[in-house]
Amino acid sequence: MCAITSLSDNLNTPSPSAEIQVMNINWFQKQPQGNDEVSLTMNISADLQTLFTWNTKQLFIFVAAEYETPKNSLNQVSLWDAIIPSKEHAKFWIHTSNKYRFVDQGNNLRGKEFNLTLHWHVMPKTGKMFADKIVLTGYSFPEEYR
Amino acid sequence: MGWIAENMKSIHVRQILSQAICLGMVVSMALIIWKGLICITGSESPVVVVLSGSMEPGFKRGDILFLYMNKDPIRTGQIVVFNDVHYGQDIPIVHRVIEVHERRDSKEVDILTKGDANLGDDRMLYASNRQWLQQKHIMGRAVGLLPYAGWFTIIMKEKPVIKYILVGALGLLVITSKE
Numbered sequence: 001m002c003a004i005t006s007l008s009d010n011l012n013t014p015s016p017s018a019e020i021q022v023m024n025i026n027w028f029q030k031q032p033q034g035n036d037e038v039s040l041t042m043n044i045s046a047d048l049q050t051l052f053t054w055n056t057k058q059l060f061i062f063v064a065a066e067y068e069t070p071k072n073s074l075n076q077v078s079l080w081d082a083i084i085p086s087k088e089h090a091k092f093w094i095h096t097s098n099k100y101r102f103v104d105q106g107n108n109l110r111g112k113e114f115n116l117t118l119h120w121h122v123m124p125k126t127g128k129m130f131a132d133k134i135v136l137t138g139y140s141f142p143e144e145y146r
Numbered sequence: 147m148g149w150i151a152e153n154m155k156s157i158h159v160r161q162i163l164s165q166a167i168c169l170g171m172v173v174s175m176a177l178i179i180w181k182g183l184i185c186i187t188g189s190e191s192p193v194v195v196v197l198s199g200s201m202e203p204g205f206k207r208g209d210i211l212f213l214y215m216n217k218d219p220i221r222t223g224q225i226v227v228f229n230d231v232h233y234g235q236d237i238p239i240v241h242r243v244i245e246v247h248e249r250r251d252s253k254e255v256d257i258l259t260k261g262d263a264n265l266g267d268d269r270m271l272y273a274s275n276r277q278w279l280q281q282k283h284i285m286g287r288a289v290g291l292l293p294y295a296g297w298f299t300i301i302m303k304e305k306p307v308i309k310y311i312l313v314g315a316l317g318l319l320v321i322t323s324k325e
Contacts, residue, residue, distance in 0.1 A: 060204060060262060062222070068250075073249070073253075075246070075247050076245065083204070083262070105256070123205075128290045133223075
């Protein structure tokens with residue numbers, strides 16, 4: 001039964017969309033231990049209604065910043081997450097600052113470009129879980145601390 | 147006629163033997179399937195029961211999670227299982243990855259996890275004062291869910307009385323069905 005419900009999930013062809021604007025860099029400092037930390041405010045809007053099927057219990061969604069540094073080929077830092085319990089809640093707009101601290105391993109962020117990715121993880125009532133994301137590019141940190 | 151009595155006895159012995167072999171086959175089948183699952187899923191524990199509420203409402207206590215592990219790099223959002231925690235017990239924790247830093251040279255990853263329903267991340271939980279988990283600490287990724295199916299295991303563990311009752315009942319069934 002588990003397998004059959006998962007099969008029916010595969011028949012769904014979703015068309016999600018999302019937009020994220022960085023409204024403000026609230027502050028951008030080097031912490032005493034030497035790591036850059038930034039606080040930012042974002043406008044997140046998305047329409048994820050087409051991801052819901054009869055077998056969807058909820059969507060777990062999160063926004064992560066992705067960037068690379070000399071030491072690390074990939075850094076992914078989750079900034080904000082939410083649970084979408086039903087299709088009605090899946091078309092939304094939110095103005096928020098980062099829920100989780102955005103701290104680099106080092107002090108590499110000045111002037112750096114980064115991507116913001118909106119991920120969704122579909123948690124089924126039963127069966128296979130699946131996930132995908134939208135990658136939005138073109139964001140960058142200020143050249144100087146503030 | 148003495149040889150009829152002899153035959154009756156040997157039939158009885160054959161019955162016991164065949165039932166013992168049957169039982170042996172069932173147990174071996176179960177072991178083969180379990181070991182096979184470990185092989186196929188690449189995880190030491192291909193199935194876990196959710197014991198806490200730290201991933202609610204997505205996973206509830208008593209749900210069964212199917213795990214899969216391969217060499218693919220760990221990335222944020224994945225739900226991973228690890229048991230390298232400082233309070234020593236071998237209870238697997240199933241939480242979501244919220245931060246990943248991958249080294250350019252060695253391709254090793256620093257991982258930070260957090261339960262969906264928890265306010266803070268898991269850093270306090272990690273053994274040996276670790277700031278990050280490594281890929282080697284991850285036992286598997288959760289790929290599928292079967293709700294409520296794990297309650298059997300939880301009840302067995304927390305109310306062992308039920309275990310004894312069940313075994314006793316099974317034993318009674320086996321004895322009485324021989325007739």
